[in-house]
Amino acid sequence: MTEAPLRRGLPRIPDRFAALGAAIVVLLVLAAILAPWLAPYDVDPRPLESLLPPSGAHWFGTDNAGRDVLSQILYGARTSLFIAVAVLAVSATAGVTLGMIAGYAGGWARDVIMRITDVFLAFPALLLSLALAVVLPPSVNTVVLAIAVTWWPWYARLAASTAASIATRGYVDAARCLGVPAPLIVLRHVLPNSLTPVLVQMSLDAGGVILTSAALSYLGLGAQEPTAEWGLMVQQGQTYFTTSWWMVTFPGLAILVTAFAFNVLGEGLRNALDPRRVVK
Amino acid sequence: MARHLARRLGQALLVVAGVVVLTFTVMRLVPGDPAVAFAGPKATPEQLAEVRERFGLDDPLPAQLVAYVRDLLTGDWGTSLRTRQPVLDDLYLAFPASLELVGAALVLAIVVGVPVGVLAARHNRRLPDLGVRFTSMLAVSVPVFWLALTLQLIFASELGWFPIAGEYDSSLDTTSPLTLWTNITVVDALITGNWPILTSTLQHLVLPALVVAAYPTGVIAQMTRAALIEEAGQDHARMERALGFGETAVLTRFALRPSLVPVLSIVALVFAYSIVNGFLVEAVFNWPGLGRYAAESIKARDTPAIAGVTLLVALVYTLANLVVDLLQGVVDPRVRAR
Amino acid sequence: MIEVRELRVSYGGRVVADVPELDVGAGECVAIVGESGSGKSTTLLALLGLLPDAEVSGRVTVCGVDVLTAPPRRLRELRGARAALVIQSPQAALAPSTRLGVLMRRALRLHGREATDAAMAEAMRAVLLDPELLRRYPHEISGGQAQRFAIALAIALGAEVVLADEPTSALDVTVQAEVVAVLRGLLTERGLALLLVSHDLALVSTIADRVLVMKDGAVVESGPAATVLATPAHPYTRELLEALP
Numbered sequence: 001m002t003e004a005p006l007r008r009g010l011p012r013i014p015d016r017f018a019a020l021g022a023a024i025v026v027l028l029v030l031a032a033i034l035a036p037w038l039a040p041y042d043v044d045p046r047p048l049e050s051l052l053p054p055s056g057a058h059w060f061g062t063d064n065a066g067r068d069v070l071s072q073i074l075y076g077a078r079t080s081l082f083i084a085v086a087v088l089a090v091s092a093t094a095g096v097t098l099g100m101i102a103g104y105a106g107g108w109a110r111d112v113i114m115r116i117t118d119v120f121l122a123f124p125a126l127l128l129s130l131a132l133a134v135v136l137p138p139s140v141n142t143v144v145l146a147i148a149v150t151w152w153p154w155y156a157r158l159a160a161s162t163a164a165s166i167a168t169r170g171y172v173d174a175a176r177c178l179g180v181p182a183p184l185i186v187l188r189h190v191l192p193n194s195l196t197p198v199l200v201q202m203s204l205d206a207g208g209v210i211l212t213s214a215a216l217s218y219l220g221l222g223a224q225e226p227t228a229e230w231g232l233m234v235q236q237g238q239t240y241f242t243t244s245w246w247m248v249t250f251p252g253l254a255i256l257v258t259a260f261a262f263n264v265l266g267e268g269l270r271n272a273l274d275p276r277r278v279v280k
Numbered sequence: 281m282a283r284h285l286a287r288r289l290g291q292a293l294l295v296v297a298g299v300v301v302l303t304f305t306v307m308r309l310v311p312g313d314p315a316v317a318f319a320g321p322k323a324t325p326e327q328l329a330e331v332r333e334r335f336g337l338d339d340p341l342p343a344q345l346v347a348y349v350r351d352l353l354t355g356d357w358g359t360s361l362r363t364r365q366p367v368l369d370d371l372y373l374a375f376p377a378s379l380e381l382v383g384a385a386l387v388l389a390i391v392v393g394v395p396v397g398v399l400a401a402r403h404n405r406r407l408p409d410l411g412v413r414f415t416s417m418l419a420v421s422v423p424v425f426w427l428a429l430t431l432q433l434i435f436a437s438e439l440g441w442f443p444i445a446g447e448y449d450s451s452l453d454t455t456s457p458l459t460l461w462t463n464i465t466v467v468d469a470l471i472t473g474n475w476p477i478l479t480s481t482l483q484h485l486v487l488p489a490l491v492v493a494a495y496p497t498g499v500i501a502q503m504t505r506a507a508l509i510e511e512a513g514q515d516h517a518r519m520e521r522a523l524g525f526g527e528t529a530v531l532t533r534f535a536l537r538p539s540l541v542p543v544l545s546i547v548a549l550v551f552a553y554s555i556v557n558g559f560l561v562e563a564v565f566n567w568p569g570l571g572r573y574a575a576e577s578i579k580a581r582d583t584p585a586i587a588g589v590t591l592l593v594a595l596v597y598t599l600a601n602l603v604v605d606l607l608q609g610v611v612d613p614r615v616r617a618r
Numbered sequence: 619m620i621e622v623r624e625l626r627v628s629y630g631g632r633v634v635a636d637v638p639e640l641d642v643g644a645g646e647c648v649a650i651v652g653e654s655g656s657g658k659s660t661t662l663l664a665l666l667g668l669l670p671d672a673e674v675s676g677r678v679t680v681c682g683v684d685v686l687t688a689p690p691r692r693l694r695e696l697r698g699a700r701a702a703l704v705i706q707s708p709q710a711a712l713a714p715s716t717r718l719g720v721l722m723r724r725a726l727r728l729h730g731r732e733a734t735d736a737a738m739a740e741a742m743r744a745v746l747l748d749p750e751l752l753r754r755y756p757h758e759i760s761g762g763q764a765q766r767f768a769i770a771l772a773i774a775l776g777a778e779v780v781l782a783d784e785p786t787s788a789l790d791v792t793v794q795a796e797v798v799a800v801l802r803g804l805l806t807e808r809g810l811a812l813l814l815v816s817h818d819l820a821l822v823s824t825i826a827d828r829v830l831v832m833k834d835g836a837v838v839e840s841g842p843a844a845t846v847l848a849t850p851a852h853p854y855t856r857e858l859l860e861a862l863p
Contacts, residue, residue: 015405017413118291119298122601123594126556131306131590134578211423215560218425219578234426241433252426259421267417515710516756522666522705523698523725523771526690533724534713 018268024261032077039071051244061246063237069246073254075228080258083143083213088202090148095155096191096198102156103163104186114160117153125150126212133221140229143213143222151205158201162194196273204266207259214255230255285606292602299594304348307587308341357591358584362577367588370573375592376463377447378569380481381562382554384466384489386547389496394543396497397504402531404509412501419498424557428491428564435487442487445566448480488565492558496550503543511535548604552597619644619779619811620665625676627657627664634672635660635835640813644778647805647812649826649843651819651858657835658815659706662781665813666703667693681778699729701779702772707788709764712756718767719752722774729775741774742767745800762793769800772810779811780804786821798825819862823847831855 031038040058041048050066052058060069102113120128125147132146166172167190175185216222217231224232230251237247319331332338336347351358357367393416400412436444443449447465452458456476461468466485469478511517512527512535520530559571566572570589577585622640626633635657642648650658663669665678667685678685681700683692697703705711713721719738726733739749745766751759759767765785772780785801786794802825804810816822822829822843829846831839831854839852850856 015410017417115294115298118295119302122295122299122598123302123590124552124556124597126553126559127590127593128302128306130556130559130574130578131303131586134581134586135306135583207421211421214423215425218423218560219563219575221578231423231425234423234429238429241429242437245433248426248429252423252430255423255426256418256421259423260417263417263421515705515707516713518663518668519703519705519711519768520713521668521697522703523775524694524696524728525698525725526694529728534716537715538713 015268017264018272021261021263021265021268024257025265028077028081028258028261031074032081035071035074035078039068039074041068041071051240051247053244054246060250061244063233063247064240064244069233069250072228072233073230073251076230076233076251076254077258079140079223079227079229080210080213080255083140083147084206084209084262086144087147087151087209087213088205090144091151092155092198092202094148095152095157096159096194098152099156099159100163100186100190100194103160104167104182104190106164106167110160110164113156117156120150120153121157123150125208126215129212129216130219130221133216133219138221138224140223140227143216146216146221147209147212151209154205155198155201158197159194162197163190166190166193200266200270200273203262203269206266207262210255210262211259288602288605292598295598296595299591299598300349300352301345303587303591303594304345306590307583352591357588360577360582360585360588362580362582362585367584370585371570371588371592373463374568374570374573377465377567378555378558378562378571380464380466381485381488381492381567381569382551382558384485385492385554385558386496386551388489388493389500389550390547392493393497393500394504394540397501397543398508398531398536400501400505401508401512402528409505412505416498416501419494420502422494424491424494425560425564427494428488428561431487431491432564443480443484445484445564447484447568448477449484452477452480484565488558488561488567491561492554495557496547496554499546499550500543503546504539507539507542508535511539544607545604548597548600551600552593555593555596619681620648620813621677621679622661622665623677625661625664625678626674627660627669628673629671633835635664635832637661637676637830637832637837639840640830642779642811642813644811645805645809646828647801647814647826648828648830649814649816649822650830650832651816651822652832653817653858655834656832658832659783660835661832662703662783662813662815665781666697666701668697668703695729698725698771698777699731699775700777701781702768702775702777704765704768704772704780704782704785706784709756709759709761711768712764714756717753717755718759722752722771725771726774731775738774741770744773744803745770746796760793762789762796765789765793765797766800769797769804773804773808777810779813781813781815783815784817785814786818787816794821801825817858819847819858831858 048058048062048066048068050062050064052062054061058068058070060073062068063072098113098117102110128150129143129146132149133142136142136146163186172185172189175189176182180188213222214229214231214234217229218235220232220235222231223229233251234248234255237244237251241248319327323331336344339347355368357371359365360367360370363370396412396416400409403409432444435441456474458465458468458474458477459472461471465481466478468474469481508531512531514535517530517535520534521527525533555570558567558569559574561567562569562571563575570593574586574589576582577589620640620642622637625635625637625640627635640648640650640661650661652658660669660672664672664674665680665685667688674686676686681696683696683700685693685696688696712718722738722741723733726738731737735749738752742749742752747763747766747770751763751767756764765788769780780801782801786797789797798821801812801814805812805825812825814822814826826843829840829843830837831846831852833854839846839850839855846855847859850859
């Protein structure tokens with residue numbers, strides 16, 4: 001055997017992070033769908049004894065209003081996943097549409113769209129979301145809107161660069177020469193070929209969206225009672241933290257595990273599908 | 281280099297103009313009458329008319345925008361509805377504390393993140409690498425407000441190793457008052473040799489800085505690792521190995537410097553992100569920075585104050601991007617030549 | 619100086635280079651020719667143990683070091699100091715943010731040589747380069763200068779064996795001639811052993827004593843350069859020769 005420069009010491013270990021992330025995401029989706037059946041207690045109507053520590057009957061304890069924390073977390077998965085899906089759908093649709101126009105049309109349309117994109121990118125995502133969430137009434141929909149407004153420019157930029165590179169390919173030229181109208185060319189040729197990086201970016205972004213939405217809800221700008229939301233649960237629990245740690249610890253862990261799962265899944269997908277690194 | 285600088289400055293100015301327009305637009309989205317918000321619900325119609333007159337609220341929107349820009353340029357960032365102070369004065373007091381916190385966190389993130397990234401790259405796809413990647417993924421996935429609460433409970437409330445909240449022990453204001461120069465407490469204490477306040481501030485800084493540092497440390501470690509592995513696969517790395525350099529030497533003495541270019545640009549992004557992330561941490565640790573100011577303004581629905589914070593952070597962000605862009609030329613001679 | 623027996627390099631069971639015999643003595647130049655992908659560069663890297671993920675078998679001795687069994691430290695002492703590699707794309711082969719002089723100084727110190735300005739300048743002059751170039755970054759010099767700088771490194775370090783991978787392919791004709799002149803100087807004046815990998819038969823015919831022709835990882839023909847190039851026995855060698863302008 002050659003003593004090769006990289007071949008020394010510890011053995012190489014196959015990377016199973018992406019599979020781990022995928023497994024967690026599947027479990028989360030199942031938890032969200034099956035929450036009414038999985039949850040050991042109804043979240044709303046029947047108050048239990050409040051602030052019970054974790055036990056066999058209440059794995060994660062109960063909160064100050066006498067709700068079972070585990071059940072709340074399961075229902076909270078619905079809120080978080082709904083927000084993530086809604087934000088990504090809205091921002092990817094808006095961003096990809098604008099990006100396609102910019103990338104395919106080029107010229108002044110591209111300049112205008114990209115400069116607007118630059119302006120939005122000049123705000124750290126959470127900041128603009130904060131500002132918007134402050135002026136709009138607090139609700140889950142506000143969270144979706146506030147985050148989507150800060151997220152679309154990334155998709156616009158990504159789609160514009162892919163569209164621009166695809167627009168120069170031979171078959172697109174051929175279609176243009178045949179007189180196929182531009183919108184049709186974009187729909188038939190450019191869009192389908194640009195989707196992979198967009199999908200990869202969406203899976204990478206899901207974790208960030210979940211963290212941002214939890215932060216907004218923690219600040220009281222997002223989901224309101226009686227919606228079960230992890231960030232809101234942490235906010236409600238922090239007053240009781242020193243005596244009833246479970247009210248803060250478990251919802252926080254739920255956010256951490258969810259964001260982690262999406263992040264590693266997204267990274268794995270990117271490495272597998274899209275060799276170009278999209279750095280955010 | 282001069283042309284590069286001019287073009288980047290032009291771009292940055294354009295972005296700043298857009299940021300101002302966007303902030304203005306968001307402020308106008310506020311439901312309700314801004315005059316009522318300022319004068320209070322019990323104001324008489326005459327008072328309301330006077331407020332409208334004073335702030336030009338009856339003018340058409342473009343005229344209001346022009347007036348807004350003129351005010352901004354002359355240093356009038358509006359008056360806070362909550363503190364009744366000029367917003368710019370409030371920001372001038374709050375921002376240095378945020379800079380102190382984020383600065384400490386970023387120093388920590390670079391000091392830890394870069395070596396950890398080197399370690400991971402050195403043992404690519406082996407146990408140390410997997411450990412670094414797992415931990416850094418956790419670090420970027422953790423909700424900061426939760427981490428802040430948890431560390432505060434464990435290390436301040438339970439173990440008592442660090443103070444629970446605040447920037448320094450306020451009783452020191454009487455025993456050894458601090459002369460303000462920069463408003464950044466650590467720096468001022470250092471300049472004036474105020475050791476009691478310096479020690480107290482550093483103790484108070486540990487926990488919040490650790491929390492704010494989590495995200496940048498993870499990002500920097502991942503970026504360093506990725507950039508190093510890419511550099512180590514380049515032709516020049518083969519040449520250095522052929523010259524007899526060991527793997528660690530290839531990474532640290534030849535690959536690290538070009539790798540710092542992408543790492544540096546990520547630091548700019550992460551810097552601004554951390555200021556906003558710091559908002560949540562400041563709220564938990566009662567750190568007298570922008571975040572606490574923003575949180576209190578949010579509670580009071582204090583639109584001018586929120587607009588001021590938004591504008592300031594966006595400006596800092598744009599500036600950070602600009603600085604990093606120019607710094608890249610210093611680190612990588614190829615960028616300079618372009 | 620180089621002695622290879624039954625060298626076989628494979629990736630995941632696929633053999634990419636199979637060299638039954640290859641010897642290079644001091645003051646001698648042997649060339650491996652073949653198209654890209656024929657396994658010639660792989661062979662070269664195997665001589666320095668620089669194939670991280672490959673399975674390598676056989677016996678390879680370079681300057682008395684058994685490359686395939688030597689501990690990493692012995693290998694690192696061999697690399698650069700005694701057996702130098704000159705690789706194909708000259709500028710990409712130099713770390714972009716390291717000045718040439720810094721690289722040379724670090725390499726000299728690494729191998730315990732004295733890194734005086736005079737010694738470094740002398741090595742530069744030996745390859746007809748202005749010592750002032752030591753202050754430059756790789757992107758500030760030309761391809762031919764970078765290639766000669768790689769050779770200057772070998773001279774400064776006192777290498778006994780030079781392994782050159784396509785040393786002229788990235789260069790234009792006049793610059794090629796300069797590099798060839800420098801290489802020939804190494805052979806005649808310093809008595810180095812030179813192993814050259816190239817697809818450029820014109821270059822090979824002017825400098826090589828012996829030739830190995832490789833195709834798809836296997837050696838199809840070998841012998842004295844004059845014989846092989848004048849009366850090629852294998853159809854593939856004839857093909858290569860016909861491709862010459």
